Amino acid sequence: MGSSGRESDRAAAGRDRDDEGRARNARPRDGLGRPLPHGTPGVARQPEGVVRSPQDTVAEARALLAAGKPFHAHEVFEDAWKSGPREERPLWRGLAQLAVGLTHAARGNTTGGPLLLRRGAGATEEWAAVTGRWRPYGMDVAALAAWARDLADEVERDTSPVDPGARAPRL
Incomplete structure (x- = not known):
């Protein structure tokens, strides 16, 4: 039928877990968040669960995007x-979806990249339309949505991976 609690505990015992039993992934990753073989040096990940001011969030994500690290910006x-x-x-x-869409476009994912870019564009525009805030924290939501849709179209036309630093949005 199903495994007993003890079997589940034994299966989880060999996995990397935090103090509350949630899975952690200590496996190294490259600059676009792809897993690397154990023992390979990877790119440091963003710490999770950090509470930042909105202005600090935008500033940190802006710097990460400019550095070609959209996966890291997505985490912020x-x-x-x-x-x-x-x-x-x-x-x-929606902004996280835009960053992960750029991540997939940089990985050469011509299906997921455009899908997430368009989803993020729609989500941010919908939020702006509902709230009437088209320039939250200095970001131009309409320009971000246009950037995302243009990049999605480009990724579908030219299936080569994009340079994430060169194609990063201006926040």
Whole structure:
């Protein structure tokens, strides 16, 4: 039928878990978040669960995007999405989708990249339309959405991976 609690505990015993039993992934990753073989030097990950001000979130994500690290920027936006005020969560979720869409485009994923770029564009525009805030924290939501849709179209036309630093959005 199913495994007993003891079997589940034994299976989890060999996995990397935090103090609360949640899975951690200590496996090294490259600059685009792809897992590398154990023992390979990887790129340091963003710490998870950091509560930042919205201005600090934008500044840190901006720097990461400019450095060609959209996967890391996605993690910063995800922290804001999970810890920010309820009314702003759709904005941060949409921005995280834009960053992970760029990540997939840089990995050469011509299906997932455009899908996430368009989803993020729609989410941020919808949030701006509902709230009337088209320039939250100095970001131009309409310009970000246009950037995302243009990049999605480009990725579908030219299937080569994009340079994430060169194609990063201006926040």
